Amino acid sequence: AQTVTQSQPEMSVQEAETVTLSCTYDTSESNYYLFWYKQPPSRQMILVIRQEAYKQQNATENRFSVNFQKAAKSFSLKISDSQLGDTAMYFCAFMSGAGGTSYGKLTFGQGTILTVHP
C-alpha cells in the first residue's frame, strides 16, 4: 500500500515571500501521479498542481512549482510571492498510474496548515 507523509503540521509565511511545503511518499510502483490540493476554510478541495512520475521536468503553475525527486520519493511544493488567499490546508496526494493498485483513488497525506500573514 502507498503512504504519503507530510511532516510539517503548520507553516507560516509573510505576504510576498516564498514558502516550501514538504511531502514524502512510499510506493513500489513506477507509474503514478502526485498532486497538491488546497483546502481553504470554505472546505472545497482545489487541485493546485500535479506531476506525472514519468516526467523528469518539474511541474509549474504560475506561482506554484514542485520539486519532484523520484529516487528520494520526495515531492515538495514551492509557493512564490505568497498571497493572503493562499492561506489554507495543503494536502499532498498519490495516485497509481493506469493498471496500478490504486488507479483512480487518491491517497492523501495528513496536511499542512499554511498561514500567510500581511
Added chain:
Amino acid sequence: ETGVTQSPTHLIKTRGQQVTLRCSSQSGHNTVSWYQQALGQGPQFIFQYYREEENGRGNFPPRFSGLQFPNYSSELNVNALELDDSALYLCASSLRDTYEQYFGPGTRLTVT
C-alpha cells in the same frame, strides 16, 4: 459546466441511526469517489462508483454503502452510526481512466 454538488451541507445524527448523503457529479463525469475526512486529517478513500457498480473500496466496514444512478449522481449510506463517523464527507467526480478528480464542498456529519 456545473460543478460537483453535495447535500446536505451539515447533518447531526444520533449514534445508531442511519444517514444518506448525496452527490451530483460534474457534467460529463461518469465516476464518483467518496472520501471521509476526520477533523484535522487528510481524506480517506471510502469507495468509488462507475457505471452504477462499486469499483474499489478502502478500509471501511460494510455499514458504509453506496449507490450510483444512471445520471451518475451518487449516494453514500452509513448504517449504525458511531461517534467516530463524525467527519467531513467529500465526493469527487471524474472521467473513467483519467486522474483528475473534482471535489464537492462536502457534507459535515456530526454524530452525538
